[in-house]
Amino acid sequence: MDAIWANLDAIGGGLLTTVELTVLSFACALVLGTVVAVARICPVPLLRALGTGYVEIFRNVPLLMLLVLIVFALPDAGVSVSLFASVVAGVASYAAAYVCEAIRSGVNNVGVGQVEAARAVGMTFTQVLVHVVLPQAFRSMVQPLTNIFIAVALSTSLAASVGVMDLTGVTRMLNVNYAQPVPAFLCAGLCYVLITLGAGLLGGVVERRLRVGR
Template sequence: MSVLFEHMGSLGDGFLVTLELTLVAFPPAVLLGTVLGVCRVVPIRPLRFAAALYVHCLRNSPLLLIMVMVVFALPYAGFTIPLFPSVALGLTLYFSCYVCETVRSGIAAIPPGQIEAARAVGLRFSQILREVVLPQTFRSMVQPLGTIFINLALGSALGAAVGVQELTGSARQFNLTFAQPVTSFVSAAIGYLLITLTAGLIIGVIERKVRIQR
């Protein structure tokens, strides 16, 4: 245990990398997922088909495979991206699919009468989305988006498989150096628990505030 306290900095660095990966990958995942969710409900068949194909292909692939493809296949296509952004991009692409389905479900839950009323007053499709549909959709998506955030934080552990020294990678390196598997990986588990519990508390606060405003 004394070894752990003496070298806590290495695990702390891994914790910060995990937190950075999560915070960097989640906002673009929400943005891309929202665009995909809208594409899945627009009355334009090619857009619906393209978004559905994207979602089905990535959701039915392992996250590790997506990361490996982004990290190692993109250079063959002429795109050289540093390792950290590559892992963040893989997380973004994968979890945007889940955001997409959440957005699509939220849009489907909007009462049709509201959309018809918006059309009756002369709002265009883009205005209906921006002013009527999406605000209500995001209010109903707080808890699902929080779950996606937590899953993304946990999924970032696969970054260790492609060389990113995030929390799991740091715990593995600590174990290889000092041969203390229980200490190293229990410490990593505590780090992930700290992230997920904090996220859960923040999500609960946001959800209550949104519910009061309705």
């Protein structure tokens, strides 16, 4: 336990980096996944094909491979991006495919009659999505999105593999310096448990409030 007490600042910094990676990656994935979901359900065949292709590609590529490609491919293409931003881009792109499917499932739960009624009063496809479909769809997919958030939090541990000093990266450094893997990784595991349990509890609160507000 000496390694833990002597490096609480480093562990706290790694934990903060993990939280930042998780929140930013999920926020970007939520935006990108919504755009892809709209493309998948829109009446334009080309956009539907592009949305489907995106989901099929990113759901079938290992996240670690995607991170390595982004970290090394962007500099080769002349794009200078920090490791932190590269990890956010990789995790967000990967998670967006799952967010898209969660949103599409939520959209399918919206009654067809409501969509037809909205179109009958002259609303466009975009207006129907923004004012009728998406608000109701998001209510029904709080739990799936919470599960994706938890998956994103756990996936950020791969950031250590490309040099980001997140919680896992700091833990690995402590293991190398102090040769105390059990306490180091137990501490990191506890931190991840706290993050995921907190996300699950918050998701449950939001879901209950939305249910009451219906």
